[in-house]
Amino acid sequence: MSFSTGLSLTDLNDYISPSQSCIKPVEVNKKSDIQQAIKIDQTGDYYEVAHDGTSTKLETASISLNDCLACSGCITSAESVLIALQSHKELLDVLDKNRVARDEGRLDDVKVVIVSISPQTYATFASKYSITLLQTAQRITSVLKNLGVDHIFDTSFSRDLSLIRIAREFVDRYRTAKAAPRSATRSETSLPMLASACPGWVCYAEKTHDYVLPYISKTKSPQQIMGSLTKFFFADKLNTQRQVASNDTLSTITPDRIYHLSIMPCYDKKLEASREDFFIPDFNAKEVDCVISSGELDKLMEERGIDFPNVDEVPLDRLFTKRNLARAAGTSSGGYLEYILSYSARELFGLDLKGDDVERGESSLLKIETVRNADFREVSLILPDGSVGLRFAATYGFRNIQTLMRKIKIRRCQYDFVEVMACPSGCINGGGQLKPGLLESITPAVNGSSEALGNGPLALKAMKPKEWIQLCERVYRTLPTQDPMANLPLQDVVHDWFGEAGLDSQKAERFLATKYRALERESTITAVVGW
Amino acid sequence: MAKIKLLAELKGHHDRTWQISWHRSGQFLCSCSGDRTVHETKPVPVDHPLVWHCLDVLEGVHKRTVRGVAFSPVGDDIATASFDGTTGIPSRPGYECVAPLEGHENEVKSVAWSHTGNLLATCSRDKSVWIWEVLGDGDFECVSILQEHTQDVKMVLWHPTLDILASASYDDTIRIWRDDDDDWYCSATLSGHTSTVWALDFNAAGDHLVSVSDDQTMKFWRCETPHELTSTGATLRFRQDPTWKCVATLANHHTRCIYSVSWSKIHGLVASSSGDNSICIFAPDRITAAHGISDINCVQWNPSPDYADILASAGDDGVIRIWQVTDVE
Numbered sequence A: 001m002s003f004s005t006g007l008s009l010t011d012l013n014d015y016i017s018p019s020q021s022c023i024k025p026v027e028v029n030k031k032s033d034i035q036q037a038i039k040i041d042q043t044g045d046y047y048e049v050a051h052d053g054t055s056t057k058l059e060t061a062s063i064s065l066n067d068c069l070a071c072s073g074c075i076t077s078a079e080s081v082l083i084a085l086q087s088h089k090e091l092l093d094v095l096d097k098n099r100v101a102r103d104e105g106r107l108d109d110v111k112v113v114i115v116s117i118s119p120q121t122y123a124t125f126a127s128k129y130s131i132t133l134l135q136t137a138q139r140i141t142s143v144l145k146n147l148g149v150d151h152i153f154d155t156s157f158s159r160d161l162s163l164i165r166i167a168r169e170f171v172d173r174y175r176t177a178k179a180a181p182r183s184a185t186r187s188e189t190s191l192p193m194l195a196s197a198c199p200g201w202v203c204y205a206e207k208t209h210d211y212v213l214p215y216i217s218k219t220k221s222p223q224q225i226m227g228s229l230t231k232f233f234f235a236d237k238l239n240t241q242r243q244v245a246s247n248d249t250l251s252t253i254t255p256d257r258i259y260h261l262s263i264m265p266c267y268d269k270k271l272e273a274s275r276e277d278f279f280i281p282d283f284n285a286k287e288v289d290c291v292i293s294s295g296e297l298d299k300l301m302e303e304r305g306i307d308f309p310n311v312d313e314v315p316l317d318r319l320f321t322k323r324n325l326a327r328a329a330g331t332s333s334g335g336y337l338e339y340i341l342s343y344s345a346r347e348l349f350g351l352d353l354k355g356d357d358v359e360r361g362e363s364s365l366l367k368i369e370t371v372r373n374a375d376f377r378e379v380s381l382i383l384p385d386g387s388v389g390l391r392f393a394a395t396y397g398f399r400n401i402q403t404l405m406r407k408i409k410i411r412r413c414q415y416d417f418v419e420v421m422a423c424p425s426g427c428i429n430g431g432g433q434l435k436p437g438l439l440e441s442i443t444p445a446v447n448g449s450s451e452a453l454g455n456g457p458l459a460l461k462a463m464k465p466k467e468w469i470q471l472c473e474r475v476y477r478t479l480p481t482q483d484p485m486a487n488l489p490l491q492d493v494v495h496d497w498f499g500e501a502g503l504d505s506q507k508a509e510r511f512l513a514t515k516y517r518a519l520e521r522e523s524t525i526t527a528v529v530g531w
Numbered sequence B: 001m002a003k004i005k006l007l008a009e010l011k012g013h014h015d016r017t018w019q020i021s022w023h024r025s026g027q028f029l030c031s032c033s034g035d036r037t038v039h040e041t042k043p044v045p046v047d048h049p050l051v052w053h054c055l056d057v058l059e060g061v062h063k064r065t066v067r068g069v070a071f072s073p074v075g076d077d078i079a080t081a082s083f084d085g086t087t088g089i090p091s092r093p094g095y096e097c098v099a100p101l102e103g104h105e106n107e108v109k110s111v112a113w114s115h116t117g118n119l120l121a122t123c124s125r126d127k128s129v130w131i132w133e134v135l136g137d138g139d140f141e142c143v144s145i146l147q148e149h150t151q152d153v154k155m156v157l158w159h160p161t162l163d164i165l166a167s168a169s170y171d172d173t174i175r176i177w178r179d180d181d182d183d184w185y186c187s188a189t190l191s192g193h194t195s196t197v198w199a200l201d202f203n204a205a206g207d208h209l210v211s212v213s214d215d216q217t218m219k220f221w222r223c224e225t226p227h228e229l230t231s232t233g234a235t236l237r238f239r240q241d242p243t244w245k246c247v248a249t250l251a252n253h254h255t256r257c258i259y260s261v262s263w264s265k266i267h268g269l270v271a272s273s274s275g276d277n278s279i280c281i282f283a284p285d286r287i288t289a290a291h292g293i294s295d296i297n298c299v300q301w302n303p304s305p306d307y308a309d310i311l312a313s314a315g316d317d318g319v320i321r322i323w324q325v326t327d328v329e
């Protein structure tokens, strides 16, 4: 099995990966019926030992994706398969096939190719080339359109929907939790509610901390909401347009006729796209067909000989893209804490608090503390009478997740909501982002970035990883903020898609919510001998 | 030639005994075993350790073998490392029950408190080393998860006076960990052993380290602090960490894997124990005595100046032996 060239396994340890051994890694070649022994040497290679004592090294079997999905033996190996299957080569393949189909007049075989790009991807490229995020988006749009991509969307658009849904979910949950008598069971109305947008964290919880699953919000991540948007809402829209164009003889666009790729800051998003809940059985299709990382996009451009600094800047697609690429207030991990806090301050306590206030920490209604390290923040809403109304926290990185897990386990967690992200520093530092070591060819940084270096134009490659992350975060925050509710095109989408009932409708529930399940681990603990 | 006298045999455990930890007073010790319990034992009377008396048997904390045990260097807390994947802070009479620390994927091999008792380190077959900050009142905060070892980590141990951690692994190396700002990093990797490093210990000053290995050797390492770097702009940003240099290798004393080593902070003698059923005592690189009955998993010098001649050992026979070492010139 080969990995896409932009990726090596070492990239994967950005969150969790003490790996376990695969329980069916070898294909035993049954040459004879006589039982043979298998031994494993120190390097983990397998040998078949025949009766005469000779041993033959066994080939590691190639494991298909289906094998792994059917087996939860070692989820880590399964993950690497899932990751390897999604690469930028796949996008190029699809585009090539489209070209051939068009040439041969098989128009029904041509897929509508959509690429959704995360704002963290824009931020990492903007930092590398010292250009604005808007310029970055315009250049990437130009690159992708030239390759033959039909539509380019921005996942901050779907993130607004994710934010609105999760804020409503929180308020409901909070009210239910407060109305119910204190109970010892952990249920889907217990507090804290935990953010669900980071698949690194969600997968980890499913594998190792099943007691925590009821706390995780049911709201789908921005990537997967964009998946429903493109495969259902957008497909319908395309079909309506086609019916209107009178002489159109093409058949209906179904989810399988759309190829949807997203560009994300981490490999975990590939695993998320492969979750069974995001599969559309009726059409044998996925909401998101393929996910590539920012680094893989970089690789693709390099392979195609694209000189990014000299790429034209073309207008962005209008649909599902925020004008000016406006962001929600908060960190580059999405602003869940900020938005939910401001929304529920209003809904639950009638207090006027803006997301921007929470981001800046400038309000007498707030108390903000860095608990132990920069990746563990506590933000409390202070009511006018001085009491604490809501306790929120943001915990980034594996070690802070451990502390949070322990608090929940021993029932000493006082928070109402926690924005949990697997990567230290959050999504801007995802395992698939550009790294300072990869920036060698780049000339000295200018503008905002030189000040980050402290002493003038040192080359970016001399940056320490921490400085680079800080720079990217700062670049991300140069985007103007916008309240998700002020995203008017989104309001129209909600209305068109879900009808009068809007987010209260069954349909909204179907497309915007998901669920989690504990993954049984093979008990490796009991299988092992020795000390 | 030193005289070594067996003072007492403590036969409480029902399975092999893995590790011993002395209370800092030197007046009692705890031991852990494959029988899933920890025993706290005390000599009666205190200054004549011939008769020992079991104070407490800590049961039910772990579902599998308790592989490691450590007395806090400040309070009276005990930490245990178990093959059930958890690290216990067992409750004892007068102590509040604390939920075990979870997180390792599989067997926890060793546990250690830092010199102030504020940090707790654990290591596991899952190749990782974890550091927890002890916040008191049963609260622990995970401050770092270190994954540089490429194999099973056998032992963790803190520097006697600084927040510096050492770990020994099946990958044949020792790693030294330090903190920078709010995160921990590997500041040195000590390579030289040709097989699993089972145990290590610092000297009292903390500028030397002794390690023992499956390769049947014992190595001494000296810490060398680098001189100020005469550097050009670009390299200035890199921190300079002390390096550890192997200054001596002792071979041919043990004939099988060496499992444990203890470097007395009081008189500087080094004791080692081995799968060859013997204990060796080294005064500056000279072997003075060997002794033993079965695989010996652990040796520990008494930490108190008042009982510095007392050595405890734990073996596969499930017995803890108390030795007195005298007449070392």
Ligand code: SF4
Pocket: A021, A022, A023, A024, A025, A063, A067, A068, A069, A071, A072, A073, A074, A075, A076, A077, A078
């Ligand atoms: S998930 Fe199952 S099939 Fe896949 S690699 Fe692991 S053990 Fe093998």
Ligand code: SF4
Pocket: A015, A197, A198, A199, A200, A201, A265, A266, A267, A268, A269, A333, A421, A422, A423, A426, A427, A428, A429, A430, A431
């Ligand atoms: S924090 Fe963000 S980048 Fe990191 S794993 Fe989670 S979603 Fe991916």
